[in-house]
Amino acid sequence: MKQARVACFGGIHDAWEVEGKLQLRDGRIVDSDAVIWLPPVEAGTIFALGLNYADHASEISFKAPDEPLVFIKGPNSLLGHNGQTRRPSGVETMHYECELAVIIGKEARNIKQAEAYEYVAGYTVANDYAIRDYLENYYRPNLAVKNRDTLTPIGPYVVDKESIPNPMNLFLRTYVNGELKQEGSTKDMVFDIPYLIEYLSSFMTLHENDVILTGTPKGTVNVREGDEVVTEIEGIGALRNTIVGDHVFNR
Incomplete structure (x- = not known):
């Protein structure tokens, strides 16, 4: 569904x-x-994973972490399918990040990995753009990197978990202006979904409609005003959006 x-x-x-x-x-x-x-879900807390694919970590000259690198995003950053994402003037590097988004289905606290999927409602596609000009360091991206308005398209649909028997073996692809630029698989995550749910719920309560953005594989490239970006995950859907300049937002 x-x-x-x-x-x-x-x-x-x-x-x-x-x-x-x-x-x-x-x-x-x-x-x-x-x-x-x-956005297909009225999100609660949004968790985003940094460097959760070893090949992407290597791509930007870091090693894979020993424990999850997690930061929080505000719901203001979310944008629906076919929306417009603003690229601020003067930015040199802004890239997409095709990510599997996990939607929490019910309150979760101190959940073990073996039970983790019982607390998942479903999955959707996210494109968690990063503006690397504003990056302070790989572990704590500052707010301007990941929390800008319109920076994270998500959707089009939430697909219920019963329709995705193995979320840890899905192909991810990104197309820029129709050209394939990024390709990977969720099987290559450093920390898988059950691990992340156990980890997060060990020190804080997860709630219905919380969202976990699980990271992106290698293949991120710079995008510019006018580019159409499609992030696609096998069995879940294709999420489309367009990069626009400051003038569209009267900046």
Whole structure:
């Protein structure tokens, strides 16, 4: 089952994919290009993983960490499918990060790895852009790197966990203007989903609709104003967005 949140008919609606269209909770059927796509979940705490693929760590001249490198993102950074992400003027390096996003389904505290998937509601695609000009160091990216408005497209759908029997063996791909630029597999994560849930829940309570962004493989390249970026994860979907300049936001 694939669930989305969209704006249409003057309101915000939960919607489900039905034969290539969207069915709203009230039964109405709409074309997918007739709605504004919103982040598919009203996120609580958003956890983001740094360097959770060894090949990406090597790509940016770091080694894989010995324990998860986790930082928090604000919900202001989230953006729906087909949205526009602002690239600030004067920035030299801004790159995409195709990531599997894990949606927590219920309160979790001190969860063991063997039970971790019981606390997962589903999965979606995230593109956690990074502006590397603002990076302080690899362990604690400052707020401006990862928390800017519109910096993290997510969606289009949340796919329920029953539809993804093995989330640790999914292909990830990123296309820039139709050209394949990034390719990897979730099997190459340094810390897998059960480990991350055990780790996070060992010192804080996880809640329904918390989101874990699980990191990105190698293949990140600079993107510029006007680029169309599609991040895609096997079995979950393709998330599209466009890079725009300051003028679009009257900056």
